[in-house]
Amino acid sequence: MDDPITPAEADAIIASSLWQPATDRVSLVEAVGRTLTRAIHADRDLPPYARAMMDGVAFSSSSPPHWIQGLHAAGDPPPTALSAEHAWEIMTGACVPADCDTVVPYEDITLEPQGEELQILQILETYEPGQYIHPTGSDALSGEVLVPADRIIGPAEIAIAASVGLTELEVAARPRIALISSGDEAIPVADHPQPWQIRRSNGPMLEALLRRASHVPRLVRHVPDDADVARDDLHDALAQSDLVILCGGISKGKRDLIRPLLEEKLGPPAFHGVFQRPGKPLAFWSGPPLVFALPGNPVSVLATFTRYVLPALSQLEGSDLQVPTRPSPPELQPLPHLTWLLALDAAGNPLPPRNSGDFVSISGAAGFLEVPPAPDCTDRLHLRFFSCSPS
Numbered sequence: 001m002d003d004p005i006t007p008a009e010a011d012a013i014i015a016s017s018l019w020q021p022a023t024d025r026v027s028l029v030e031a032v033g034r035t036l037t038r039a040i041h042a043d044r045d046l047p048p049y050a051r052a053m054m055d056g057v058a059f060s061s062s063s064p065p066h067w068i069q070g071l072h073a074a075g076d077p078p079p080t081a082l083s084a085e086h087a088w089e090i091m092t093g094a095c096v097p098a099d100c101d102t103v104v105p106y107e108d109i110t111l112e113p114q115g116e117e118l119q120i121l122q123i124l125e126t127y128e129p130g131q132y133i134h135p136t137g138s139d140a141l142s143g144e145v146l147v148p149a150d151r152i153i154g155p156a157e158i159a160i161a162a163s164v165g166l167t168e169l170e171v172a173a174r175p176r177i178a179l180i181s182s183g184d185e186a187i188p189v190a191d192h193p194q195p196w197q198i199r200r201s202n203g204p205m206l207e208a209l210l211r212r213a214s215h216v217p218r219l220v221r222h223v224p225d226d227a228d229v230a231r232d233d234l235h236d237a238l239a240q241s242d243l244v245i246l247c248g249g250i251s252k253g254k255r256d257l258i259r260p261l262l263e264e265k266l267g268p269p270a271f272h273g274v275f276q277r278p279g280k281p282l283a284f285w286s287g288p289p290l291v292f293a294l295p296g297n298p299v300s301v302l303a304t305f306t307r308y309v310l311p312a313l314s315q316l317e318g319s320d321l322q323v324p325t326r327p328s329p330p331e332l333q334p335l336p337h338l339t340w341l342l343a344l345d346a347a348g349n350p351l352p353p354r355n356s357g358d359f360v361s362i363s364g365a366a367g368f369l370e371v372p373p374a375p376d377c378t379d380r381l382h383l384r385f386f387s388c389s390p391s
């Protein structure tokens with residue numbers, strides 16, 4: 001399709017090209033950042049025993065204590081019965097014996113040695129039965145869902161999985177990703193540029209965006225504006241990947257050869273051109289593999305990756321990205337006929353670049369506000385905000 005389309009039309013085409021992810025099994029710590037596909041259940045009550053929450057003494061409130069019977073530490077099995085007017089010294093994390101209903105921390109008692117036994121001289125504070133005891137099953141009961149499927153796995157979910165004995169987790173399979181930047185003027189970062197050259201910044205930016213979303217591309221290349229040289233790399237990428245992300249060489253220039261090279265293998269794009277700024281020359285092929293060809297200007301790369309590629313990646317992993325809304329910054333003038341992808345910093349301040357090559361101006365960008373074109377932009381309170389690093 002060669003006529004530009006709206007962002008909503010582009011979304012619909014992309015959504016209809018996505019597939020349900022297969023599943024992988026990965027070790028616990030490797031699961032961070034992945035999407036869970038099988039819910040995690042409690043294998044027993046949580047906590048599994050009444051847990052002492054303070055280092056101190058445990059006793060029965062019906063028999064206020066004067067004497068220490070012994071030490072009951074974390075990891076010890078339940079001790080013998082407690083004698084009248086006695087207490088156990090108890091450590092945080094120990095199981096509270098069944099005949100105790102109160103824990104008082106060391107700070108609230110005084111202990112004085114007397115012969116072989118320790119005498120409790122005084123409990124300094126009033127206490128309530130049940131205090132500093134984390135009751136059995138008060139967090140969750142055996143069999144309860146602790147983490148639903150579809151949840152992105154973070155450190156807390158890893159802890160929960162470990163606590164119920166899972167050494168591996170079932171997660172959505174990751175797409176195999178290839179990243180290809182292009183352009184004769186863009187030289188390796190470590191090389192010394194001639195005055196008419198620039199260093200390649202789009203590739204590292206895209207790789208950083210992917211890595212922050214917990215994706216590591218399998219193939220990363222830069223191709224020159226020469227079809228015969230670029231063809232092999234492009235065809236390799238298509239053959240080895242589920243998702244190919246390209247940047248540059250997709251506009252109307254005489255040496256913009258990305259589209260013709262992709263067409264050799266994939267035919268015409270599903271769309272080429274979206275009514276938006278930046279990023280109007282965005283092109284997309286449904287594949288397989290899915291191909292996003294992002295316009296080469298650095299601000300366009302960041303905006304179109306954030307607005308289109310990140311949400312598609314989330315859906316490919318079985319998690320539906322929630323796009324929050326924000327009110328428009330004051331005095332914002334929507335663009336005529338074009339949706340505006342406006343960079344905002346973490347505090348919500350606009351970072352309007354002078355043009356989409358001006359990537360210095362978007363340092364600190366946290367995401368992009370989608371401002372519909374004038375005159376359709378009627379709801380200024382609920383503009384969608386696409387985060388550069390959704391979690």
Ligand SMILES: Nc1nc2c(c(=O)[nH]1)N[C@H]1C(S)=C(S)[C@@H](COP(=O)(O)OP(=O)(O)OC[C@H]3O[C@@H](n4cnc5c(N)ncnc54)[C@H](O)[C@@H]3O)O[C@H]1N2
Pocket residue numbers: 181182183185186198199200201202203247248249250251252253256278279280281294295296297298300356357
């Ligand atoms: N006749 C027209 N010309 C252009 C149009 C148009 O509609 N008609 N659209 C403009 C817009 S908008 C954009 S965005 C750019 C996109 O063009 P390309 O995707 O072909 O990108 P390039 O021309 O290759 O590069 C654009 C710009 O970005 C710099 N660049 C490219 N690659 C890198 C890299 N890896 N690292 C850093 N910087 C990079 C490149 O040097 C250019 O300055 O087209 C307009 N033209």
Ligand code: MOO
Pocket residue numbers: 276277278279280281295297299300355356357
């Ligand atoms: O779409 Mo271009 O990205 O405006 O500079």
